[in-house]
Amino acid sequence: MMNWILFFGVVFKSILFSTGGFGPLPSLHADFIARGWAGEKQFTEALSIGQVTPGPNGLWIVSLCYLVAGVPGAVLACIALLLPPLFVLLVQRYHGRIAGHPAVQGLLDGVVLVIVGFSVLVLAGMFRSNGVNAEMAAIAVISAALAVSRRVSANIILVVAAVAGLIMG
Template sequence: MNLVILYLLLLKAVTTSFSGMSSLPVVRQDLVETHRVLTDRELSTAIAAGRIGPGPNGLYVVSVGYFVAGWPGAVAGLLALITPAFLIIPLMKWGARYAGVPRIRAAIHAVILASAGLLISASIPLTRDAAAGPLTIGIIAASFTVLMFTKVESWWVMIGAAIVGLAPVLFR
């Protein structure tokens, strides 16, 4: 498949979605059903590979690009993934210009508070999934305590947690 067409199809999928995985139905429709350059098996492998690593959820689009056209396809997928993000630059300029108006500021504050509510709803299932046993519950509590009450860089907490996570595998 032509790389430009691959880019445009993936761009369409990404642009019509507002969160990482909601582009999936469009990707499947275009690449699996209409153009037949991807199998369902490859699509689900792409999703899994995007999930076990770090980074944004939408990354599976890069793996999809790889399945369709190798590394150049992966680059097309990456470009499709980040292109719409730049729309936010004019939005930020516009937002910052009016942020001094009290009512606009009150609206922004309300959105910050609402986003905390959305964050709680995202944190509950994540915490539930992560708490698989005494060790992981301990890591959750330790991470919360360290990050809440110290200024330690988050990165060290992640590295430490990875090492602690290895312990039960190594010392079985």
């Protein structure tokens, strides 16, 4: 007997923490295979159906869930596919009403500080594991300054920093 709550949770998690399209494939594959819900054949069939049918690439998940759990599985997959965009719409709708509130600004400033803090920790760990040298520190400082100035695209900064790192050894 299928545990429908667990089934929905696994599908929803895979969709929520992916980029859409085929993004949920690794997570769904690992979870479905590990639980014995699906085999390689079901994945192959679902991906094939998803490629030949019109519409968004993510609909292969509905096919997979139908092959694994029938109509209830397909319905749960549809719900799981719809919830993340609905959540974004709800946030967007209410964000306009509360965007100017000081508490919201404080929360967003706090989130930015946390992200910056984690970024500094990751950068420090990279420096320690690779050995700190003047060239790497210069690339990091110049890249950070350019990113903060917003005068240069982040993609260009990444490419130039990578090339500079390769050239400097």
